[in-house]
Amino acid sequence: MIEDKNQQRTKLSDLGEFGLIDHLTKNFKLNQPSTLKGIGDDAAVLKFDNKKIVVSTDLLVEGVHFDLSYMPLKHLGYKSVMVNLSDVYAMNAVPTQITVSIAVSNRFPLEALEDLYAGIETAAALYNVDVVGGDTTSSNKGLLISVTAIGEVEHEVYRSGAKVNDLLVVSGDLGGAFMGLQVLEREKEVYKVNPNNQPDLEPYTYIIERQLKPEARKDVIQLLKDLDVKPTSMIDISDGLSSEIIHLCKQSNVGCDLYEDKIPLDPQVISTCEEFNIDSTTIALNGGEDYELLFTISQEDFPKIKANPSLSVIGFMKDASAGMHLVTRGDARIPIKAQGWKNFND
Amino acid sequence: MIEDKNQQRTKLSDLGEFGLIDHLTKNFKLNQPSTLKGIGDDAAVLKFDNKKIVVSTDLLVEGVHFDLSYMPLKHLGYKSVMVNLSDVYAMNAVPTQITVSIAVSNRFPLEALEDLYAGIETAAALYNVDVVGGDTTSSNKGLLISVTAIGEVEHEVYRSGAKVNDLLVVSGDLGGAFMGLQVLEREKEVYKVNPNNQPDLEPYTYIIERQLKPEARKDVIQLLKDLDVKPTSMIDISDGLSSEIIHLCKQSNVGCDLYEDKIPLDPQVISTCEEFNIDSTTIALNGGEDYELLFTISQEDFPKIKANPSLSVIGFMKDASAGMHLVTRGDARIPIKAQGWKNFND
Incomplete structure (x- = not known):
């Protein structure tokens, strides 16, 4: 007591x-x-x-x-x-x-x-x-x-199975849930000031749905089975691409090059980022709650997935000593750092 | 919005x-x-x-x-x-x-x-x-x-398997956790008034332990296995004896006579109830968190359990039309009502 x-x-x-x-x-x-x-x-x-x-x-x-x-x-x-x-x-x-x-x-x-x-x-x-x-x-x-x-x-896939030279693949597109949240937060502030204001959310329907009604990628698991692709490692994107890449790399003891120009972004994410004056790559890397699947496959499986609109190859797994980097459109190499959700901040 | x-x-x-x-x-x-x-x-x-x-x-x-x-x-x-x-x-x-x-x-x-x-x-x-x-x-x-x-x-036991003429059995003793809570609440009030007061909790060690460090009855499950007794129905006592008896009876579609004089009470529960001027039967019926097991057995299993100090036969299952009653020491029949925890009270 x-x-x-x-x-x-x-x-x-x-x-x-x-x-x-x-x-x-x-x-x-x-x-x-x-x-x-x-x-x-x-x-x-x-x-x-x-x-x-x-x-x-x-x-x-x-x-x-x-x-x-x-x-x-x-x-x-x-x-x-x-x-x-x-x-x-x-x-x-x-x-x-x-x-x-x-x-x-x-x-x-x-x-x-x-x-x-x-x-x-x-x-x-x-x-x-x-x-x-x-x-x-x-x-x-x-x-x-x-x-x-x-x-x-039947065949569980851990975070730890990625191999050097594997390809890094992501389903769907990224950053939508986070930008949807930004729009909703903005409209909330507007509503506080003027409760009679009717917001026009039409330009944001996709990203708001990503925030309010995300779908788990049941279809992707079925697709991989149908395509006879067994991922070597896998994780879902709840905290943001950077943080999930770091999990895969650390647990698999590999490094990674992530290509900025390969990161899949919906046009609404791009336009809303412009409107909010935020860099869309930063959002894709650090915005959470997309609930897409991030996984690695061996290169021999590449032909099976390359034509699929639901899947994007965004990177390449390297030796752990090479570290984890974002390769920008301008060919700069920037170390990947976790941001993720900081729930315990004061 | x-x-x-x-x-x-x-x-x-x-x-x-x-x-x-x-x-x-x-x-x-x-x-x-x-x-x-x-x-x-x-x-x-x-x-x-x-x-x-x-x-x-x-x-x-x-x-x-x-x-x-x-x-x-x-x-x-x-x-x-x-x-x-x-x-x-x-x-x-x-x-x-x-x-x-x-x-x-x-x-x-x-x-x-x-x-x-x-x-x-x-x-x-x-x-x-x-x-x-x-x-x-x-x-x-x-x-x-x-x-x-x-x-x-291997052999799961549901709440719904009690039969007419089965015996109602409880492990351990009842009401301790609730009375332990009463003592702790009282000492908290004393502490608020005088933080230097050192409470003498010695007379209450058993019931305070029942509240602060309950044990799940792993041993009783093993005992029943060793005795080759398969309960016909079972539930744990988290909300109070009355409420659990009602669950067993309703889900099994039977009635029940519960004998007041058979309800197992620890001497510390009895003395603390006297000190707090509360009826110990009421506490056993409605005090929660004892985490004892309440179960029914067929009468032919009675000889296997009757000598066991961990188990008390406290009642008898009847036809549903007979209802659920507490048979008091004075032979009065009082309908059993659920009290349990009322977490949603205003």
Whole structure:
């Protein structure tokens, strides 16, 4: 009951989000024969009898991960499922079940939670996962959603399998979710000043949808299977391209050249970046929440994917000693640094 | 962005915690062949190849489920694991893995989280489960812990299997965790008035430990196996005996006579109830967090358990039309009503 005021205090922001879970669990032992992979990838891999399953979990916190002033609850429910399914797909697995827990303050009426669960139900039906459990409790402030996803996998793909000379490939396009967020934040400020102003969001429909209603790339996993391409490593892009490239390189012990002119950008991302006077490459590198898949393939698989509009080869894996660099349009080589989400900043 | 002020608003407290998850998920379909049991028991049951696994998840919220002014973080970490393992044991399963996610405000230094994870590590080692995943994020206020537990099961036991004429059995003793909480709350008030007062907690060590460091009844599951007793139904006591009896009876479509004089109480619970001038039966019925196992067995199994000090026969299952009653020491019959935790009260 008596607090020691002289205890050592290290701020969480000194460590950063990525380091924290690793730091806290670094001494944890794995003893179960059914555990193939614990902490450190997009999901854990377990093996029961001859079936391998993956397990991934995420928390979404109001005021940190979402703002209900522009995020409809139905979309939030949908997105909270997508965030987790994306991790399952990033293991080359197929999701089968989820559990959904919420902590919610009394300011939310039942009808708000019905909207949230309608979004969860829509996502579960569309991605063919069963909602098999959960917990509901009150919170002192705001809304928090915790989703755990389970999937089946035949050939799991880890972050650690990239080889020198592999090609770096990304699905879809990048930066949209982040720029959608910028537009929504701007309109929120406008709305505060003049609630009668009707914003024209027509020029931003794609990027706003990327922010409010992302889709996990179920189709890409199916596509890779159909094309008979087995990625050597894979991760989903939740924190931004730079940060995910660093994860792949560090865990695979390789380096990487990323080509700026190959990074796929939607025209709406480019035009909105111009409007906001932000460099679109910076956004693609550091904007999060695109939920695209980033993976490496051996060069012999290149012919199988090169014609595909959903996939872009954006880089080349090198020896670890070469480091990780962005090769700019002007042929400059800039070291890749993680920005990602800095949730623990003061 | 524009809130409809005329929307229908049903307060969450009108529905109660038990009704909420059922209400929100009642239309959800189960489509996966690997899903044997979804929402509605202590854990979901999944089947991969020939192995059945169970999955259970719980949220613990600061200010709702715990108070850090008397709950040391190491104990909290330990307890957050126990709460989930208890659900796994209540399915007659053996836990194998857990994931642990936390949302935490910046007021917590790293050292506080290290304490929390030390408790998690101790629990995981003692109960032989691997910590295989998790998420850490910031919160706007306080600490929230979300744990998901996975276990293996050969013969799962549902809440729904109790039969007329079965015996109702409980492990350990009841009411301790709740009375421990009352003592801690009282000492907190004393401390606020006089921080130099050193409380004498010696008379309350057992009940305080029941509150701060509960143990999931791994030993009881092993004992039942050793005794060759297969419970017909089972649930863990997290919300209070009344509420769990109601779950068993409703899901099994049976009634129940519960005998007041058979309810196991520790002498410390009895003496502390006298000191607080509370009826100990009321506490056993409605105090939560004992994490004992409540189960039914067929009468022919009675000889196997009757000599066991860890198990008490406290009741008898009847036809559903007979209802659920507490049979008092004075032979009065009082209908059993759920109290449980009322987290959504205003």
